[in-house]
Ligand SMILES: Nc1ncnc2c1ncn2[C@@H]1O[C@H](COP(=O)(O)OP(=O)(O)OP(=O)(O)O)[C@@H](O)[C@H]1O
């Protein structure tokens with residue numbers, strides 16, 4: 001592993017057992033064989049339809065969900081089965097920003113207390129230092145002037161301000177790696193950009209590595225450097241953002257991008273080219289390539305054999321039989 | 327083109343403990359036959375309130391409800407409740423509610439839910455007839471007939487949204503209000519639903535009021551666009567004009583904030599927060615966030631006046647007024 005990598009994910013699988021009375025349990029294979037490297041200081045976007053396993057993958061990278069198979073290596077250290085004190089260390093190194101910050105704040109705590117809590121839990125004993133760190137975090141997310149915000153309660157903040165608070169809470173323990181799970185999808189377009197720019201700024205100024213989970217592909221190029229496309233528990237394409245948007249290699253990526261309109265009044269005069277069907281059921285993925293039932297180019301091999309991930313050009317990988325020269 | 331709907335001076339205020347919420351504050355616009363009018367604006371600007379005001383499906387805490395709503399040359403705001411329900415609602419003007427796909431009755435089969443809605447409005451139908459019509463309406467939204475025998479939890483999000491659209495169309499209305507019909511869906515499912523709405527519109531000659539906060543999605547259907555801000559219309563014009571040469575500073579910022587996939591541009595955002603509808607700022611409601619705010623904007627409210635191709639409520643265009 002190169003020392004440029006902060007997190008190495010190796011053949012990760014996360015299977016949730018579904019208990020059935022008097023029968024052997026089935027498994028929802030939410031993440032089912034994912035490998036990638038997150039580089040130091042980069043922002044990697046993880047995109048895909050609802051239920052494809054993005055959140056499960058993100059939370060497993062943070063060790064908030066137990067991996068079923070595979071390995072996670074953080075900064076050269078195997079963290080797949082960390083526990084106790086070591087896990088506590090990792091929980092400081094790596095943080096999560098959630099989609100709906102409102103539901104993750106205690107409504108009875110003011111901003112100061114919300115930010116102080118993780119510091120107390122993690123043994124920052126000096127009150128003075130805690131206050132300094134809180135002020136620093138509020139400064140970083142630009143909840144300014146600080147005096148105006150520090151005593152406010154979550155319900156007194158606008159959606160954008162609440163998301164800033166969520167970011168401040170993620171920053172307060174000075175993490176090196178953040179999973180941001182749909183951090184802007186609850187916000188209006190006019191506020192969304194402001195938050196994405198803030199995250200970009202933090203990535204650059206503090207060198208934090210981000211896994212940016214979203215279904216909104218139009219936003220990724222404003223925050224991320226590379227993009228991984230996930231389908232049915234697997235990564236099917238990974239590459240530099242511009243490459244993936246303009247010269248995508250996987251038919252699913254193509255379908256995803258075709259489906260997204262740019263604001264253009266001419267759109268109303270045409271029908272959008274779109275594939276039929278819906279994502280598959282994680283309990284019984286189709287055999288072969290999981291996308292084959294919806295794929296306009298499906299061949300015989302796609303129905304029986306799963307395509308491996310293959311580097312087609314430097315830094316651009318895809319798992320598709322169309323791209324494998326025989 | 328003939329106007330199938332005219333809305334004049336529509337107001338809907340709510341009473342709350344904190345004061346009166348002016349959610350729809352003196353709104354006027356018209357909808358042409360066969361046209362789609364998109365209504366866009368930030369969360370809380372009054373889009374859904376405008377929709378329920380048109381349908382007179384109001385919550386209990388209404389403080390003020392007034393204005394005229396002219397459908398096919400008839401002022402339906404003058405009709406009593408019973409006549410409105412018997413003759414107008416669902417038959418002439420119907421609606422797909424925001425989030426409706428998640429409020430389908432979980433214990434009723436899809437076919438029965440549609441049939442029930444039908445029977446509610448047409449007492450002469452037999453149960454069997456209603457069920458037959460329900461099945462036909464599924465065909466209209468490109469769902470197979472067997473879906474009629476399924477329960478909501480057995481359907482995907484896209485299928486449920488199709489069912490809800492079928493319910494809105496079952497009495498053959500001319501005007502359909504679509505309140506965020508795709509916001510909860512994945513992009514591919516969203517594109518499929520939008521294609522369906524396009525086809526239905528052409529097949530049945532429908533007129534849509536398409537409510538969304540997403541201007542990229544709005545452009546998929548909109549012939550004309552109404553931009554709302556803080557309970558008011560701030561701009562109103564052809565889609566071409568709104569997207570290419572927006573006039574109101576709010577519309578300009580809104581358009582500049584939309585991320586695009588295929589072209590590169592620097593995105594802008596609108597600093598500050600939307601107005602409080604209980605105690606809105608004096609003058610123009612956008613002035614605290616407006617980069618061009620002048621003295622007059624802080625004291626006097628700009629009227630919605632016809633400027634060259636379109637309408638805009640902004641003092642910057644005072645000299646540009648056509649009337
Ligand atoms: N605790 C669990 N037990 C059983 N199944 C689960 C559990 N958590 C997630 N799943 C299933 O795993 C799959 C992936 O879920 P996940 O939440 O990771 O998807 P996602 O890509 O984040 O979707 P969304 O875009 O809707 O947030 C889904 O089918 C989900 O129902």
Ligand SMILES: Nc1ncnc2c1ncn2[C@@H]1O[C@H](COP(=O)(O)OP(=O)(O)OP(=O)(O)O)[C@@H](O)[C@H]1O
Pocket residue numbers: 340341342347349367368369370371372373374375376385387424539603
């Ligand atoms: N029944 C009600 N009582 C009091 N206030 C209400 C009621 N319904 C809506 N409001 C308020 O009226 C304003 C307009 O709400 P409305 O739901 O019409 O906005 P919207 O533009 O549809 O927003 P969104 O994009 O979030 O759906 C908001 O401030 C809202 O909180």
Ligand SMILES: [Mg+2]
Pocket residue numbers: 054055056181
């Ligand atoms: Mg998720």
Ligand SMILES: [Mg+2]
Pocket residue numbers: 373374375424505
């Ligand atoms: Mg609404």
